[in-house]
Amino acid sequence: MKKFTKLAAHAAPLPVANIDTDQIIPKQFLSTVERTGLSRGLFFDMRFLSDGSPNPDFVLNQPAYSGAKILITGPNFGCGSSREHAPWALLDYGIECVISTSFADIFFNNCFKNGVLPLVLEAAQVDALMNQANGQNARFEIDLAAQTLTAPDGSVYHFEIDPGRKKSLLEGLDEIGQSLMQHNQISEYEHKRKLMTPWLG
Known part of the structure; x- marks a missing residue:
């Protein structure tokens, strides 16, 4: 998993509440377990018109x-079914951080497992940032270690994050990676277990 330490980028405003995982990545794109290539299905029904052409009104299609x-x-982002393809699709498209007032629990947890930062702020703060997300000249800076977001107008917002999840993002460790950090202890336990219970093989 890629480390998330600092991010300086522009932001896309999508002021829609209750965007569910089927809107993020529709079911027809779930036939793969590969994490690459899913960007083509991200917000598919929003990004494309019925004839397959890009929807010019959708924010990610605008230059x-x-x-x-x-x-x-908007609030309650990632509600609906518990598909891990949703953060996969976001990351494959290039979106490394989603800012909202609230997230669905399973989506929220899946983001941390895959290197996407789901950043929770108050409604007034999200509204202010939404207004400043006005194209490529609006740069946002996120410092995960300091737990700060600097807006284009220079305002600095502090955000809360669970220390364990923060550590996993900073170090780029998913659950498997965290387990592998304990490789020596696991090997030692397995060796002792074989000595104590040889009949188990």
Whole structure:
């Protein structure tokens, strides 16, 4: 998993509440367990018209937001079914941080497991950031170690994050990576177990 330490990028505003995981990555794109290539399905029904052409009204299709790595959105983002493909699709598209007032629990947890920062702020703060996300000239800076977000106008917002989740993002360790950090202890335990219970093989 890629480390998340600092991020300086522009943001795309998506002021829509209750965006569920089927809107983030529709079911027809879930036939793979590969984490790459899912960006083509991200917000598919929003990004594309019925004839398959890009929807010019959707924010990520607008030139000013091309390459945005931050998404600022409405409350209860990621509700619905518990598909891990949702953060996979966001990350594959290039979005490394989603800012909202609230997230669905399973989506929130899946983000940390895959290197996406789900950043929770108060409604007034999200509204202020949404207003400042006005294209490529609006740069946002996130410092995870300091737990700060600096807005384009220079305002600094402090955000809370669980210390364990913060550590895993900073070190780029998912659950498997964290387990592998204990490799020596695991090997020692397995060796002792074989000595104490040889009949178990």
